[in-house]
Amino acid sequence: MNRQLNLAGVRRIVVVVIAIVGIVLLLSFAGQFFYFLESVQEQEVGIQFRNNRIHEIVGPGVYSDVGIFVSLETISSQAIPFTVRDEEIITQDKQRIGLVVSGDIFRPDLGQSPLIREQWAQYRGIYRDDLLASTRVQDLARQSMKVCVGDRTFDNNIIGTSRDELRNCIDEELNNLVADIGLRIENLVVPEVILSPAVQAALDAIVQSRLETEKAAQDELKAEAEAAAEQARQEGEIRVEQSRIQEQTRQQIFLAQLEQERLAAQLAVIEATQNNDLADLARQQAVLLATKENELLQAEENLRIAEILAEVALVQAQADTALQDALALIYAQNPEYVELLIVQANASALTDTDKIIFTPEGTIPTLVLPGPGIVPTVETGGQTTVPATADSP
Secondary structure, three states: OHHHHHHHHHHHHHHHHHHHHHHHHHHHHHOOOEEEEEEEOOOEEEEEEEOOEEEEEEOOEEEEEEOOOOEEEEEEOOOEEEEEEEEEEEOOOOOEEEEEEEEEEEOOOHHHHHHHHHHHHHHHHHHHOHHHHHHHHHHHHHHHHHHHHHOOOHHHHHOOOHHHHHHHHHHHHHHHHHHHHOOEEEEEEEEEEEEOHHHHHHHHHHHHHHHHHHHHHHHHHHHHHHHHHHHHHHHHHHHHHHHHHHHHHHHHHHHHHHHHHHHHHHHHHHHHHHHHHHHHHHHHHHHHHHHHHHHHHHHHHHHHHHHHHHHHHHHHHHHHHHHHHHHHHHHHHOHHHHHHHHHHHHHHHOOOOOEEOOOOOOOOOOOOOOOOOOOOOEEOOOOOOOOOOOOOO
16 A cells, blocks of 8 residues: 555656646747847947847847747957056067057947958857957967067057057057958057066166256256356346337336427417417407407597588588677667667566666666665556666666
């Protein structure tokens, strides 16, 4: 009974193992016919296969496909850093040096899809394996280093700007070699040049000798420079003194010019003042002349008026004289009329309150106060009339 149970258990275990193996085989076989939601990262390039041939090269994203022998593989576009060290490189002049070269390896990107299709079958491992790519590039870098160093002398490899020329040579040579496998090298540098102890000692001696030679030359140049400096100092003092004298002369000339300009300005002001005075004088003379002309015209006008008035007065006088002459003629021809006029004049000269006193001829009248008993008196206010006489006052 126990034996049967054991056999049954063994059978179940065998069935489970066979089922698992079958499932694995089935999944493995089924994986040849589809892939689902396979991702291509940002730093990767995807290669889609159908019938074990490249169907399409795609960029970052998520992809699915169904078919016969379909698959998706990726190539990283990240840089692979590498460093190469070679201590046994012979220069053109048979000197031994060493170099250290480093840089970054880049595999084909999406823009180089035709190159990937062309080179995939040969360099799939280099595209997929960082270590394999780095090893291959290191070997090619050593070859490039030997070529570039061997074409140059010792000095042209390690001194001054020759280091930059050496780096450019290795960069160009290495990129030409890796281009055949679809790779490129960037950021290549030569951080270190390795010298053997003997070469280093010889180089130090050369440097020391060069420094001593340069020091002697520098001392000589220093002496010459000091002499030149002293001469330059003396010349400078002379130039300074000459400049000072020239500046003083220039200032004096400038001040003389300013004084001349000031005098010219004063002369212009004086001339302008004189012109203004002459203009004022001419204006005053014109006013005076006009005034005199006006006065002369006024005098002439007054003279004409006076002449006219004189003529008028003459005519008036002649008219008055003619009247008097006519009256005189009348008086001369009619004396009775003259006496009548005298009487009338005397009569009209008396008023009601006047008194007439008759005095002897040849006497002077005295003050007479009218009153009772004062005679002879004549009342002029009455009807009595006193004949006028020649002796009456």
